[in-house]
Amino acid sequence: MIPHAFAHNTDFKHVIFSGNVLIIGAGAAGMSAGYLLEQRGIDFTILESSHAYGGRMKRTNTFSDFPIPLGAEWLHVKESILKDIVNDANVKITTQTQGYNYYDRIGYYNSGMLMYTNLGKYADRKFIGSTWFDFFDEYVVSNIHPSIKFNTQIVDVDYRNDKIILTDSDSVRYEADKVLVTVPLKILQDGDVQFIPKLPRAKLEAIDEALVWGGIKVFMEFTEKFYPTELLFTDSETNWGQRLYYDAAYAQNTNSNILGLFAVGEQALQYQAHSGIDLKDYILNELDEIFSGIPSRTFVKHIVQNWSEEPFIRSAYLADVVPSRISSILSTSVEQKIFFAGEAYTQEDDWGGVHNAVRSARDAVHEILL
C-alpha cells in the first residue's frame, strides 16, 4: 500500500507505531480510520459483517434520477469537514452542497390546522447530486477498497495477550497489535461481540445505560409538489425522538417530486409498526388528512429503509438526550489495545452524525499511533 498523501500530513509526523490494526466495521468511522492509516503506510484491514461498505450512509441510485440517502443525508457542520476527511491538500474536492433559504416554507400541522412560516436561519446543508455515501465512495473508498474484507462478522475479541485475536462467525481467526471497534453501539448492547476479558465495568455500564434510538426513512414520489420544504408536527422534536416530512429533492437537478419521512426514537414507532403496502397506506392517510386527499391522488411509488431491522445496525443512533459523560466513556480505549470510534463513541458535545464518526476515528488513529 502506497502512503500517497504522507508528505502532506504533518499532524502524524512522529509516528512510531509499526504493528497492524484490525478495524471492525466499514462505516464512516471505520473507513475514515482505515484511510488515515493508509496515508501513514500502516498495515490495516477493515472487517465488515455485511456485503457492502458505508453502514448508515447507505444510498440508492435506483429510486429516482438523483441519489437518495437512506441514512445520513444532511451535512450538519461546515463544508470544511470534507477537506478534513480527505486530509490531502493536493486533492480537489468537487462534491457540491447547498444550504437552505431563509424564506423556504415550513408547514406546522397541529389539531387539524396547517400553518406556514419561513424556515429562517438553518445551518444544515444538502448534498447536490450526491450523498455522504458518494463522497466517501469517491474520496475515501477508492484508496482503501482492497483492505476491506466483506461478509466477516466479528464475534470475539480476545485481548489477553500482546497479540489480539479476533474470531468471526465462521470461526476464522485474525491477529492484530491494535483493534479499532466501530460497530453500532446497539450491536455491543445486544452482545454480538464478546470481549475476553470483559470490558472494564465503567465501559459496560455506559454501554448498557446509553439510550439508542431506532429509526426509519421513507421516500415517496408524487406527480405534484403539494408539500413545503419541511412539514413539522407538535411532536417533531422531543426528548424521546424526532419526526418530519421534507422535500427530499430540494436543490437537486430533477423534475421528480420526492417527499422524505425521517423518524427516530418513539416517533418512529408508529411507522415501524407497519410495513409494505400497509405502511404506504398509513403514511398516505396521514398526509391526505393534511393536504385534502392530494397525496393519494398523486402518489407514484415509495421506498422504505427501516434501520431498526438492518441486520448489523439495528438502530439509528445514540439519542440526543444521553449525557455526554456516556459517549465520553464509550470512546475511551482499553489497555492501549482496543480503541473505539463511531457516532456514539465521541469526546464531543454532540453525537449521532457522520462528522462525529469521522472525528472520533481521527482521535482513535492519533491514539493508536502514539
Ligand SMILES: Cc1cc2nc3c(=O)[nH]c(=O)nc-3n(C[C@H](O)[C@H](O)[C@H](O)COP(=O)(O)OP(=O)(O)OC[C@H]3O[C@@H](n4cnc5c(N)ncnc54)[C@H](O)[C@@H]3O)c2cc1C
Ligand atoms: C435515519 C438516519 C438518518 C441520519 N441522518 C444523518 C444526517 O442527516 N447527517 C449525519 O451526519 N448523520 C446522519 N445519520 C447518522 C449517520 O448515518 C451515522 O452517524 C454514521 O453513518 C455512523 O457511522 P459509524 O461508522 O459510526 O457506524 P456505521 O455506519 O453503522 O458502521 C458500522 C459498521 O459496522 C458493521 N458491523 C456491525 N457489526 C459488526 C461485526 N460484528 N463485525 C464486523 N462489522 C460489523 C456494520 O455493518 C456497519 O457497516 C443518520 C442516521 C440514520 C439512521
